[in-house]
Amino acid sequence: MKKRTFLKLSSALMTAPFLSPLASCSTESKAETLKNWAGNLTYSTSQLDQAKSVQQAQELVKKYDKVKALGTRHCFNKIADTDERFVSLVGAPENIDIAPDGKSVTVNSGIKYGELSPYLHEKGFALHNLASLPHISVAGAIATATHGSGEKNGNLASAVSGLEMITANGEVVQLSRETDGEKFNAAVVHLGALGVLTKVTLDLQPTFLMTQYVYENMPLAQLQDHFDEIQASGYSVSLFTNWQSQDIAEVWVKQRADAPQMDEKEWLGATLATKDLHPIPELSAENCTAQMGVPGPWYERMPHFKMGFTPSSGDELQAEYFVPRQNAVDAIMAIARLGDQVGPYLLTSEVRAIAADDLWMSPCYQQDCVTIHFTWKPDWPGVSKLLPIVERQLAPYSARPHWGKLFSMAPAEFAKHYPKLPEFRSMAKEYDPQGKFRNAFLEKNILG
Template sequence: MNKRTFLKTSSVLAAGAAFPQLFSCAEKPKSDPRTNWAGNLTYSTDNLHTPKTVAELQETIKKVKKVRGLGTKHCFNKIADSTENQISSAEFNKIISLDKEKQTITVEAGIKYGDLCKYLDENGFALYNLASLPHISVAGACATGTHGSGIKNGNLATQVVALEFVNGKGEIVNLSKEKDREEFGMAVVNLGALGIVSKMTLALQPTFKMKQIVYQNLPMAELEKNFEAIMSAGYSVSLFTDWTKKNISEVWIKSKADDMKEIAPEFFGAKLQTKNLHPIEAIDPVNCTDQMGVEGPWYERMPHFKMGFTPSSGKELQSEFFIAFENAYEGLIAIEKLNEKVSPHLFITEVRAIAGDDLPMSPMYKKTCVAFHFTWKQETEEVLKVLPLVEEALAPFNPRPHWGKIFTLKPSVLQSRIEKLNDFKALMTKHDPEGKFRNEFIDTNLF
């Protein structure tokens, strides 16, 4: 079954939070545990294993023929799906140790960023970057190359300095950036294809305070000559647009408090906002992190949304494409030309910059990228007709998709854009010779 057929048939509009940034409330959601967070995909097996120890994890892997790891279910495609077995990381949610001298923390792989950040801050430390969503697990985010924003900030996987996983043979494998540089780099953004990660060690920096401000209505034409200056205006910068008015509706700038001395009333023609805003202006910003230059802890400003809110029903889909930073404006204009086809099915697009890295399966491998993140209405059939148009518009810039979101790129095209794909396949053979962790997604897109 191909992606198009699958996503059409599996678009069950179950409760869940694909993009809780858009829809959130205090009421706990009613969700089917055998669907993903968005409710657009129903998992193909009811055999869910939830080991509590590494020994139990080893035993489970040894006894099954096929299995996939399952984190916080925030992927929108079949990357975590299995027709036979899934292993949940839910019980691997503890902090193992904090090394203040080395400035690292070792955690179990299933811990969520939202549960980790306050502990770090209380002990004088911070992560280098965070995604918009605090409910995702550390291992799942790193395995798919998930990221935050910042032209000098790498994706979340770049914070990993060591990891432990159980491979397809049931063996415990430990790799570190210091001792196993080449294999380690290949194993961090791993797509769940090498084994089940049990713990990770992350690099830290001293804790700090942040402020964020939001400007409205930046003319898109300003990006032609000033894109780098705009995206470098803070520690983290995000642009939001629905492509309807040839402008950027909101510019979110987050800076270390000591770096934001003065707040200008204008920013490349955009006006400073006078109240807190949601990325979609019509939505109540109650769940958004504080703006207007109000100082707060790094983990309460770096994400767009507060750590404490409870996600609720949101019927949406997500896609994301990465191109080299130097092609950012051309890529943006190529998408803007599709506005009449894109906008009717879209909630919002976020444009971000992410620093390059040395992780071969990362979309940012060897190049700083700009990301075009589409949050679509859950109109699966229509979105699947628009996506090829977006991919074709970006084709001159060799886009890579986010591994956990919806895309329709031909496997041969995707494979041609992964420089060290054969090396990754060799590592799969080494650690999973029987192909226990291969599923339809891996077979289709990598083989």
């Protein structure tokens, strides 16, 4: 199906736009529709208030009965949707404040990692990890437990040591890892359900350089006996395949430049690439971060794509499933058996490792995980039929979907995977008793 037809079918009905009377905020009341990055979702309203300060965000939260914070719109499902009003802090002044001891940085929640990272590097600091692309907002990324790769690296939310949010009654609440214990662990992967985040504090470490090497055509069978070795080969490791051959097409190994370099010409049957590659082997690597062992700052090696390259929209759909680390190889082999079914619909598929954390709604809550990610062609009728098949195949391995991507899993399943779900619901009720921040996605999947 052509993308245009697909978009038309998936578009929600528009509500009539009207102008916001709140003079102190810039309000985009656009006649045109508001879409997510991929263009597969037209939000149920285009009423978007742009808050430039905490005070403005507070006024907006108090003013509306229903309001939803919007980040950089990179989610593929309706977790961010509302049919009432959006408020966004993306584009507000960045206010980057590095603590005097250099151990943390506090930022405006709407800042993008790609804006923050070069500044941190210039000042001598680094974050522990980044996602595959740097164009996402900090608040939106931590909301859905966005992750990069690295068996010793927790997801991006695991770097949060403090946050500030506006709860439903307009109160500004601050929570920190140091003083708020379990309440803090509940609030970090917030799913947009607790309030409007205004500030986030992130752990820092001294800056470092990284290299990136890519290996081609590793026989899938090597994963059976060498999965741990492969994951331990770098600071961050990604395996790319379309499951249509008996090989992992590309293994991306990202290493600290000050660590012993893993750059053998042959490794577990794979061959060191002799030119930069794109995760989809047929595509040009022009927009990919530098490979071939060229050292560069952490923020120009951890993401697969360059910050300077800004894809305004993407002709793709994404789904991703987390399995406990001990089930990883069996789950990967189970997906490989679906190769003929999923292959024709795939652009690529990626396997990454993520360390355990203590964040209640994180898919890696108290367990190391491996993710199996699917970048699908933008063919929703085809993909929507495949998701239940993929989920059935992964069910024996205790798979749970990424909160920001497409899935078909029944809501009842989440109770099995998230032991803290009942307490998270109570927390949402405490901060948002009237359901100001709720939407249909939250009602169906999480808050009940």
